[in-house]
Amino acid sequence: MxxxxxxxxxxxxxxxxxxxxxxxxxxxxxxxxxxxxxxxxxxxxxxxxxxxxxxxxxxxxxxxxxxQTRFLIIPVVVIVIVYSMFAIYKYLKHFIKYGK
The missing domain is CATH 1.10.790 (Major Prion Protein)
Structure with missing residues (x-):
């Protein structure tokens, strides 16, 4: 799967x-x-x-x-959290600047 x-x-x-x-x-x-x-x-x-x-x-x-794939969990979660925070920051910055 x-x-x-x-x-x-x-x-x-x-x-x-x-x-x-x-x-x-x-x-x-x-x-x-x-x-x-x-x-x-x-x-x-x-x-x-x-x-x-x-x-x-x-x-x-x-x-x-x-x-074992357990060693992948922490790095992947950290990368996803950092990327998500960056994407939210970028979106909010754009929204504040342009209002859309």
């Missing part, structure tokens, strides 16, 4: 990078926005899809070879 979901996320990331499937991005209000904004949103979403898909495949490979 990890491989299937990982590969699915990688396919979604590829399609978003190609400029397809904008409609699956959460909070999609791109229809009324310029193409540059659409591409920027899709690139951000595709980066996350690649990251999570690759992580799931790596976890599967490690589990397949019998390597």
């Amino acid at each position: 990890l491989v299937v979901i990982g590969l699915l996320l990688i396919v979604v990331g590829i399609q978003l990078r190609r400029g397809k499937w904008y409609g699956i991005v959460a909070g999609n209000t791109f229809k009324d926005k310029p193409i540059e904004v659409q591409k920027k949103g899709a690139i951000g979403a595709s980066s996350i899809a690649f990251l999570v898909g690759g992580f799931l495949i790596i976890v599967y490979i490690l589990m397949f070879f019998g390597i």
Whole structure:
């Protein structure tokens, strides 16, 4: 199941990078926005899809070879928390500056 979901996320990331499937991005209000904004949103979403898909495949490979994956929990949680805080800061800064 990890491989299937990982590969699915990688396919979604590829399609978003190609400029397809904008409609699956959460909070999609791109229809009324310029193409540059659409591409920027899709690139951000595709980066996350690649990251999570690759992580799931790596976890599967490690589990397949019998390597404990518990050591991955702390670094991944720290990376996710730091990235989330950065994304929230960036969004709030943009919202305060432009009001949208």
